[in-house]
Structure formats: C-alpha cells, structure tokens
Amino acid sequence: MTRLRSAALVGNPNAGKSALFNALTGARQKIANYPGVTVERKAGRLILPSGEPVELTDLPGSYGLHPTSPDEEVTAKVILGHFPGEAAPEVLVIVLDASNLEQHLVFAQEIIALGRPTVVALNMIDLAERDGLVLDPKALETALGVPVIPTVAVRRRGLEQLVAAIADAEERAPEHHKPFIDHTERRVTAHAIADAAIVSETRRHRLHARLDRVLLHPWLGPLILFALLFVVFQAVFAGATPFADALDAGVSWLHDRVRDTIPPSLARDLLTDGVISGVGSVVVFLPQIVILFFFILAMEASGYMARAAFLMDRMMAAVGLSGRSFIPLLSSFACAIPGIMATRSITDPRDRLTTILIAPLMTCSARLPVYAVIIAAFIPNRAVAFGIGLQGLVLLALYVAGIVGAMVVALVLRRSITKGAASGFIMELPKYQMPHPKDLAIGLFQRAWIFLRRAGTIIFTVTVVLWLLLNFPRAQDGQNQVDASIAGHIANGLAVVVEPIGFNRDMALALIPAMAAREVAVSSLATTYAVAANDENQAARALGEQLKRNWTLPMALAFLAWFVFAPQCMSTIAVTRRETNGWKWPAFMLAYLFALAYAAAGLTFWAATAAGL
C-alpha cells in the first residue's frame, strides 16, 4: 500500500467547507494562487490517525464539473487531474450542507460517479437539527455507497471519524461506475435520496426566514445596511487610531534608535529614512485593515454579506454592475489591494474587470493623511450648521467625489471597453449563523500576513529606489540635495506638465515619492519644506504653516482634487497586473486615472481662481 499523500474538500458554496478546513488543519495553512489564474489555492496539513501528514486542499465551492466561473473551472480541473502541475487529489472529501441535501447531492453524485476514493462529510448537522430536521446518515451512506460522517466543523464534532474515514478511503476500489446521467436525472435522484435520509421534519419557524423579513425589508433593510456601514467606518477610522499611533511611535522609536547607534553614513540614512520610514508609513495602516477585515469576515461568515449584495444590486445595476461588486468596493475604502483581490468572487469577467478598474477611486485610508494635512491648513475650522463642521464637510465631499467618479467611470466602461450583455445577479443567500471566533482569527491573520508581506517586498523595493533617486547624485557644496538629485530633475520636468493645473515645483516633487504610496506625499512635502520634525503628527502641524505660506487656496484645493483620482499607489498597480494577468489593464488604469486627476485638479484650480478664493 502506498502512503496517502493528498486529499481535497469539494462541495457547493456555503457547505461550510472553509470552517471544516480550518478545523481539520488548524493554523497550518498555505495560501497561494493556482499558477496562471487568480484563484486562491488553500492547502494545509492534515494529520492521519497513524501520525502521517496529508496535504489537504480546500477547493473553491462549485455547483458541478461544468464550470461557469474561473473558480469552478479550477475545481473541475483539479478534481479531474487536468490542472497542469497539480496532481489530482487522492481522496475526495465531499462536504454537504445537512439542511440542504437535495441541492448539495446533485454535485455529490457527479463526484461519486467518478469512482475515486470518496468520503462524505454531512456538515452543519447541528443547524439542520435547529431547523427541526432529523437525518439518518446510515440511510444516506447506503444510498450513496460511500462512507458518510456527520460533522459540525465549528464544534469539532465528528472530525476524528472523518479523518479515520479519509485514511481508510484509499483502499476502496473504484467500484461505483455509473452510466452517464444528465443533470435533471441527478436532481430527481438527489430528491429521492434526501427524502429517504430525512427521518422526520418538524416545520419549525426557521430563524433565517424571520431575520430576512427584517434585513431584506424593502425599506428597513437598506437603512440597517447603511447604519451598519456607518458603524464599520466609524470603527475603521476612530477605533484604529490608538493602535496606529502606537505603531507610528514604534516606528519613530526604531528610527531614532538606529540613527543613534549607527555612525552617520549614507547606508544609515538609507536604513532610517528609506527603509524604516518608508515601510513604517505603510505598516501603520495595519490596524485599519485588520478592523475592516474583521467586519467583512464577520459579515461573510454570518451570511449577511450576501444580503448586502442583494440590497445593493439595484443601485449597482444602474451603472451596469451587480450586487457582487459591492463587497470589493466596500473593502477598497480601507485599501484597494484587498478590494481588488476580493473581485475574484465576481463570476462575470467584464463585471470583474470594471470593478477592478474603479476600485482605486474609493477613498482608501492612505489618502486620509494627505487630506487631513491640507484640510487642516486651508479650510477654516468653523461650523456650517448644527454642529456640522466645514472641515468635515470638505472631507465628505472628497469621499463623495470618489464614489460619483467611480459610478460615472463604470457607466462609461460598461458602454465602451467592457461592453457586453447586461450582467446578471444570481446568488445563493446562505443561512444565517454565528461566526466562529477561531475561523475569524485565522482569516484575519491571513489577511494581515498578506498585507505585511507586501509591505516587506514591493513597498520595501519601491522605497529604496525612491530614496536612491532622491539622494543621487550627491549635492555639491551649497547645493540643495533635492535639487541635485535625479528626482529633483524629474520634478523640474514634471513641474512644466502640472503648472497649468496650478501645481508648483514643490507639489510636483511631492508627487514622485507618493507614487509608492499616497501618504508619502505628506512626509516628502515636510522634507521639501525642511521642517525638522520627529514624527508625522508634529510634521503635520508645522507643515501646515509652511503650506499656508507657499500655497494659495486654489492650489490646495487642486491638490486635494488630484488625490481623489490619481493612481498613486504602486501596490495597486502591481496587484492589478497580477489579477488581470498582464500589463494591459494596469497601464489603462494608470492612464485614465491620471487623466481624470489632471482634469479634476485643473478644473478645481481654475474654478476656484475664477471664484476669487
């Protein structure tokens, strides 16, 4: 007998596969992409009763072996062993939602018919019992001809039996060759098998139907959604501040410590001003991203996210998108990178591309430091009415400008470049359930790790390159380093281009390092105005005075308008390249967003000047 090496979880979406995967593998997970496609490959180590490890993969949820989305295509190819470089899993673990058997058994029959070693996990049996459904796993086992193990992934029930069944599954000979049956017949059989397995069914008032009556109410539903979004944003922006400040202080401390211990040299400056400050300025956004993802993961795990998509579908349809685009766009308010990665769940490729292209227009948290500094310096802190401050109103206007811009762009794209049949919206609304803390924790850890790894690679590289551009060639005596540097020369050229929209050379110079990440504009303006400051907050206060001396109000407003649209984020470009498999779409994104930014800043500058501001 050869040693068992691989197994895979397969099943419909919402079968509780991910929870089962987490319960079986714990935190020993590896997340990557399947080569050549942007579908996530989740793999982990499962320990058999003999103590031997098996690679367990969590295949994307699918309704059948005839794919309708990139996710389903990967699942089908991996199961059939057609995926290049990916051996077919030796044991297939079919995950069924116990309370939705007649649906889930359709795909299950298709898998079992392959005649491969197969085990069935009759999952979420507790939810079925809650709904008054009593099942007979033995009857199901007889009907299907493969072992059926009742499980409750989140309570770790039935896991040992399931692992034992996986270990034994290998010796089963492929004996279930069934003649080809078509979809309709399979559905009829699924019904019969499900009915036979149901011992009793009391029609209890199902919890999710009652919740839906409130949460999907035509008027109450959207109101609840908007209230929830308000809470999320409040938590992201207010709740993260103490943690972000602490991280910021930590970065400053490290910066100073390194500066004090290493003798002055160019290498030291590269380490402190380049690496630590640069990477540090991005790492401080970690708390916001973690908080945002906490809400997104909780909304997904509880089943509410599908309801949010339902409620937003009508609005998204107005610009040619569907409710599915809502989740990625919501994520983009924290950061476009997780937002663009979340577009993978959109089945229609044109919808997905449109969503990716407009995601950078959602006001991400990296714009906030820039907005905060400029608004504090130029917009008087006075109340307009009823405690609504003028500064807050301007900030809101910047957010709205991004959303309206995105909607208009989506509308135009869907009628030109991503033209095609109006995309549909077909989506299962899963049952409500309490998110399990462990699953949330694993999900959060994975998101945070992806973000930090990016900060450690792409952002690190870009920061070092920019530092080199700003520091070479070295200045002669009496010459300003910035003026002498390559970046300074680029700024001189750029200044000619941005002069018509009201930008001076200092602003042009700030735009260059801000290509790495928008918030770098603040620290680079501070450097340019030679403000001696230890941390960004102090720099921001002193910087305000400098800005007021050197800029006019129309210039400041133009600068704000620029940042609403400008694609000043290397990571977004990089992730777009990866998600669209090429340079075509990131190049298009750069071009159209810079064009929009230029037009918006120019219009703002000339309108403000004409208005005599």
Place this chain on the structure above:
Amino acid sequence: MTLDLMPVGQRARIVAVDWSRLVDEEAQRLRALGLDVGARVAVAHRGVFAGNDPLAVTVGRMTVALRRVHARAMTVEAA
C-alpha cells in the same frame, strides 16, 4: 404566469423555462441552484425601496437571489 409576477409568499411550481431568453452561463447557474422545471418555489422578497428588482426566491430549503429578467423566463403555476 411568470415567476416575477407571483405575489410574495405564494407557493408555486415551475412548469416551463424559456432558456433561450437567458445567457448560457446564467441558465447553467440557475439550473445548478435548482431553478428548473418541476422545482417548487416561492418569491420570498422582492426589490429594494420602491423597485421590483432583485428577487429572493426560495427553492427547496434554499434562498436564491436573482433578477427579474431571470424570473420572467420561468412560467409557474400555483401549487
């Protein structure tokens, strides 16, 4: 009567589906979710604010969200 015209909560059975009105992938997806001839369905929720789109349809023990255009391709009779 087509599914999109059904009053909320009324139980019905799908008697015919005009698949030609739907994009192939959408048709396949609807079938995969059990929305096919013979399925017992009911409209559970309809629209947001004053609109009529999208619909939430219960089929078996599942609730599926779909658009009115999809529901219009399905002929139902009360059950």
